[in-house]
Amino acid sequence: MITADLQGKSAIITGGASGLGLCAVELFTEMGCTVAICDVNEERINAQVTRLSEMGRHVLPAPADLRDTNAVDNMVKQAAEAMGGIDYLVNVAGHSVTLEIIPPGDLQSQTEQLWQDIMSVNLMSVFRTVKAAEPYLRESKGAVVSTSSMSGFRSGGSSTPYCVAKGGVATLTKELARGLSPDVRVNAIAPMYVDPNDTNFPLKWESVFEDSKDLPIPRPGTGREYAEVMLFLCAGAGYMTGETLHVDGGYNA
Template identity: 25%
Template sequence: MKLLLENKTAVITGGSSGIGLATAKLFAQEGANLVLTSINKEELDKVVGEITGAGGKAIGLVADSADPKAPKEVFTKAIETFGQVDILVNNAGYGDMYSIEETTDEHFEMVAQINYFGIFRYCREAVQHFMPRNEGVIVNVTSVNGSLPVCGVAYTSTKGAVNIMTKNIAIRFSGTGIRCNAVAPGHTDTPMARAWAAGDLAGGDKMLRYNSLYVNTEVPPTQPEDQANAILYLVSDMSKAVTGRVLTVDNGAYMY
């Protein structure tokens, strides 16, 4: 049986832990060539070693999504190594809990550089590479907090903005072979989410108190693999007629 991503090359930002790691492992099982980025070289080397040791093809690049030069450098290396890029998964992100009155301009700018401008730049680089072939897929990992904003004001604002950007890109390329969708995870069992649930994210627990008012907190968290399965669906030909969608994966906790 043909693998879903056989001979496809995928760039996954934030690919060394959490949802990015689960996605990388699943894509490798489905035959993809992987270009993984992270700011953590030790984690990155470990993941690449595991994938290549199991017979997969992967390279790791230390890259900060807030760096304006990173997307071009990553795509250049990916093309040098594998010939072209077929898939972009924008997974890297930063979470915080600072409420509006606590958020400085500098903090909002820092969050936006990672969660919004970084994704914008990677998307721009991707579509410029996709357009000559009229083919390629982008999945942006956002958050349920982009629609039900019970975390920090910078985090939720940037996630909501990426949802809109996703739709804008999809409209621009509607009817072509270039697609853009988003996955909006609910509470997922990752290091960042565990810190959020404990009130240990930057900004403390001031916004966390509102979570129980709007969210079914009795619903168990999703696993990174649940998000990876949704991402795989959106990058594969199973969803070839799907674009401009934000797919919520949350076990039904956020009924907004």
């Protein structure tokens, strides 16, 4: 369990209405941060804003479809104005787009449209939010944390375009770290197995407990554990930028 004093700080957390993004919203607001909850699902945003506000947390709705550049620009501007700036941009939103695994050998199922849809929601979305938030993050000397995946570092994720998009998040993280220096630190996390209680990801990893039982840490990671790494990369990690931390229970050990 790590803590930080985020009183007076403000963050946009994308994908914040569900799963790992919601766990990050919970943790950042617990530390005193004001958080704009960005998601495409307005109903879920409103439910979480109501619930968290009743707990005394500082949250505001920031609905946007991250596949739409204008929507992202407007969302970031409105959130920054409402919060008086942006200290942290936490990119968690992502989508498998497919509802079943497409093996890497099945090239015929990988249509142009599938590639474009997956790249837009998982990779371009990160570029769009960072581009829109750049002036505010430079002003605050803030930090960006994005969400890659272990799928970006090995074959055999939900589909080839998803793996490539998540690998692209790590590459983009390096580019942005150099590009926004010395004002803004830019890092990412690469999750592996996620506790099913802490995710609504459309493509369900049914055997997550079975598959993770041989890891050095023999279980899936909780949303809180992933969120704690995001918090560390935002509020601490002062000498880290351009890095993608593998948060994988020792999968790579």
